[in-house]
Amino acid sequence: MDKKISSRQLERYPMYLNHLITLHNSGIINTSAPKIAKALDLKTEQVRKDLQDVSSDFGKPKAGRDVALLINDLQNFLGYNQLDRAIVVGVGHLGQAFMNFDGFKEYGLEIVEGYDVNPKIVGQKEGNKPVYHVDSLQESIKGKDIKVAILTTPIEVANETACLLAKAGIKGIWNFTGAFLSYEGVVIENMNLASSLAKLSHRINNKTSKK
Amino acid sequence: MDKKISSRQLERYPMYLNHLITLHNSGIINTSAPKIAKALDLKTEQVRKDLQDVSSDFGKPKAGRDVALLINDLQNFLGYNQLDRAIVVGVGHLGQAFMNFDGFKEYGLEIVEGYDVNPKIVGQKEGNKPVYHVDSLQESIKGKDIKVAILTTPIEVANETACLLAKAGIKGIWNFTGAFLSYEGVVIENMNLASSLAKLSHRINNKTSKK
DNA sequence: TAGATTGTTAATCGATTAACAATC
DNA sequence: TAGATTGTTAATCGATTAACAATC
Numbered sequence: 001m002d003k004k005i006s007s008r009q010l011e012r013y014p015m016y017l018n019h020l021i022t023l024h025n026s027g028i029i030n031t032s033a034p035k036i037a038k039a040l041d042l043k044t045e046q047v048r049k050d051l052q053d054v055s056s057d058f059g060k061p062k063a064g065r066d067v068a069l070l071i072n073d074l075q076n077f078l079g080y081n082q083l084d085r086a087i088v089v090g091v092g093h094l095g096q097a098f099m100n101f102d103g104f105k106e107y108g109l110e111i112v113e114g115y116d117v118n119p120k121i122v123g124q125k126e127g128n129k130p131v132y133h134v135d136s137l138q139e140s141i142k143g144k145d146i147k148v149a150i151l152t153t154p155i156e157v158a159n160e161t162a163c164l165l166a167k168a169g170i171k172g173i174w175n176f177t178g179a180f181l182s183y184e185g186v187v188i189e190n191m192n193l194a195s196s197l198a199k200l201s202h203r204i205n206n207k208t209s210k211k
Numbered sequence: 212m213d214k215k216i217s218s219r220q221l222e223r224y225p226m227y228l229n230h231l232i233t234l235h236n237s238g239i240i241n242t243s244a245p246k247i248a249k250a251l252d253l254k255t256e257q258v259r260k261d262l263q264d265v266s267s268d269f270g271k272p273k274a275g276r277d278v279a280l281l282i283n284d285l286q287n288f289l290g291y292n293q294l295d296r297a298i299v300v301g302v303g304h305l306g307q308a309f310m311n312f313d314g315f316k317e318y319g320l321e322i323v324e325g326y327d328v329n330p331k332i333v334g335q336k337e338g339n340k341p342v343y344h345v346d347s348l349q350e351s352i353k354g355k356d357i358k359v360a361i362l363t364t365p366i367e368v369a370n371e372t373a374c375l376l377a378k379a380g381i382k383g384i385w386n387f388t389g390a391f392l393s394y395e396g397v398v399i400e401n402m403n404l405a406s407s408l409a410k411l412s413h414r415i416n417n418k419t420s421k422k
Numbered sequence: 423t424a425g426a427t428t429g430t431t432a433a434t435c436g437a438t439t440a441a442c443a444a445t446c
Numbered sequence: 447t448a449g450a451t452t453g454t455t456a457a458t459c460g461a462t463t464a465a466c467a468a469t470c
Contacts, residue, residue: 005413006436006437007410008437008438009437010406010409010410010413011403011406011407011409011410012406013406013409014389014403014405014406014408014409015391015403015406017405018366018389018390018391018405019391032450032451032452033451033452034450034451039391040391041391041393043438043439043440044439044451045438045439045440046437046438046439048451048452048453049438049453049454052452052453052454058452058453059451059452059453060445060446060451060452061444061445061446061449061450061451061452061453062445062446062449062450062451062452063446063450063451063452064450064451064452065451065452078409078412078413079412079413079416084412084415092308093307093308093311093312094305094308094312096304096308097303097304097305097307097308100304101304101305104408107404107405107408107409108408108412109408109412147415148411148415155229171415172411172412172414172415174407174408174411178225178229179229180226180229180230180250180251180252182252187411187414187415189407189408189410189411189414191402191404191407192222192225192226193318193402194225194228194229194318195221195222195223195224195225195226196222196385196400196402197225197315197318197319197320197385197400198221198222198224198225198289198318199218199221199222199400200359200383200385200398200400201289201290201295201319201320201383202216202221202289202290203383203398203400204295204358204359204382204383204398205290217460217461219461219462220461243426243427243428244427244428245426245427254462254463254464255427255463256462256463256464257461257462257463259427259428259429260429260430260462263428263429263430269428269429270427270428270429271427271428271469271470272425272426272427272428272429272468272469272470273425273426273427273428273469273470274426274427274428274470275426275427275428276427276428
């Protein structure tokens with residue numbers, strides 16, 4: 001279990017899980033690395049190795065792997081059955097979308113409140129969760145055991161806001177601003193829309209079908 | 212210019228651009244690979260190579276590189292000064308966020324209209340753009356020169372909707388649904404929130420500060 | 423000039439892929 | 447049994463990093 005998992009590998013696990021849940025919902029009991037590989041356009045060997053690294057049981061030659069067990073193992077590994085508490089910082093359109101989206105709970109993340117500076121939004125509710133002023137953040141989140149901040153502010157204030165979050169003891173920042181952020185002691189995951197779009201555009205214009 | 216650019220490399224270009232624009236706005240005229248590398252926590256050699264691959268001019272030993280020229284080269288390379296037309300398919304909270312966000316224009320993407328099945332939304336405007344019924348999509352987009360679809364439907368209908376988009380002649384799908392999609396002749400870029408969150412959580416819980 | 427930075431060629435590293443004996 | 451699938455060890459591949467002479 002303490003084997004090192006690369007970030008690319010980590011990205012694949014939710015894909016496996018999604019696929020396996022689809023199988024499970026169709027009443028399928030067993031599957032195998034080759035079948036999964038085919039469905040997700042990966043190589044058999046890669047799937048086999050990935051699953052070995054997180055599963056509590058061995059696969060069985062010929063029979064393959066138990067779908068329900070694998071789902072359970074993946075959910076455990078990804079921490080989906082243990083809710084982390086999160087805040088949304090920057091309750092613009094994107095922030096609002098997140099506050100109204102309950103689906104993150106399935107991924108082990110519970111959004112409990114939002115923060116903004118806009119007086120029209122501060123004091124209101126969004127997705128049934130309160131929105132506070134950013135100035136009160138440090139005080140407000142004390143004792144609430146909040147681990148993660150979803151950062152959806154304008155890019156111009158991303159850095160200073162991240163700094164504030166670091167001081168407030170946030171453990172991880174899920175950064176949607178497009179700014180490059182780096183803080184000692186805080187894990188930062190960049191969801192860079194511009195980078196993703198750059199890949200899409202480049203592949204469209206160069207007609208290279210593969211990654 | 213027809214050198215092969217890897218997807219990892221492609222992801223870095225918007226980061227360079229963002230950094231260079233910040234420099235430019237501060238009135239800084241020149242920079243160098245080592246300085247950029249330091250600012251973005253990359254290696255000097257990597258920055259040098261990346262910039263070589265897209266820039267129209269050589270850097271100058273000692274002096275480094277011209278910020279304004281580099282910005283221009285990057286914008287050209289990324290296609291930011293040539294607008295592609297896009298639609299939003301699935302105008303829920305996330306889709307609405309995109310329809311109200313004008314920032315994609317800076318990235319060469321113009322959202323012109325939305326599609327949904329919800330009668331409360333169909334026929335209305337969102338972010339000043341019309342929302343049509345998905346059933347009318349194939350007919351409606353004809354002749355509008357729409358290249359890209361931003362897919363923000365529920366995951367359950369992602370596959371069938373993607374199929375519809377492929378038939379309608381869409382060139383690229385920017386997939387936010389979390390489903391694995393694959394269609395012959397259509398470029399698909401997956402913006403997998405679950406994968407990103409998996410990386411964040413894993414690093415928080417394992418205290419590994421780096422990617 | 424001296425030294426920072428360049429472009430380019432070679433070495434390293436890590437992830438993916440291939441090979442293969444073991445087994446239900 | 448026969449054959450699909452397994453886990454594991456070795457080979458390949460591609461991207462990152464290091465090395466170095468050239469130069470403003």
